[in-house]
Amino acid sequence: MFKEKENPLSYQETYPCPVCRCGDLSNIALMDAFGCDVCRHIFTIHPERQLLKMADREPSITWRWNGQNWKGEHIGNLEISWVYWLAALLLILLPPTLIGLSAFLFPPISGGFSAWFPIFWTVIAFLSHLFLVLWLIAEAYQFPVFLYLRNRWQQLRS
């Protein structure tokens, strides 16, 4: 079964929380569930497969216990091919380049608002497409961005 230095998942132990990365997971009394003492999320464990499943999120996220720490189950079986990276890069760079190029080739005649608007629009185009791609990556890897940010925010305030 398990080597001596590894400690398999069990209901008697406490484990670091994979969501907020600062709390401890411990067994909730009289339940087959684990709770984090910081972010208050509820997890279920499957000792026979060494899996931890987030019970209060849909779709749920699963981690595997390797004896020392958690490994995201969803990350291991996802390979993003270079075609997607190229498409993502084009999606980020192409629109602001087109907007910036047109503003450069056909500069606005008068000053004031219309002079800085193309630059402003180029920056907005770049940031919005960058956000779109980052959001897609976070979704693909099922990284709980908002949970993570909210927990970070709560830590900063307390």
Ligand SMILES: [Zn+2]
């Ligand atoms: Zn936590």
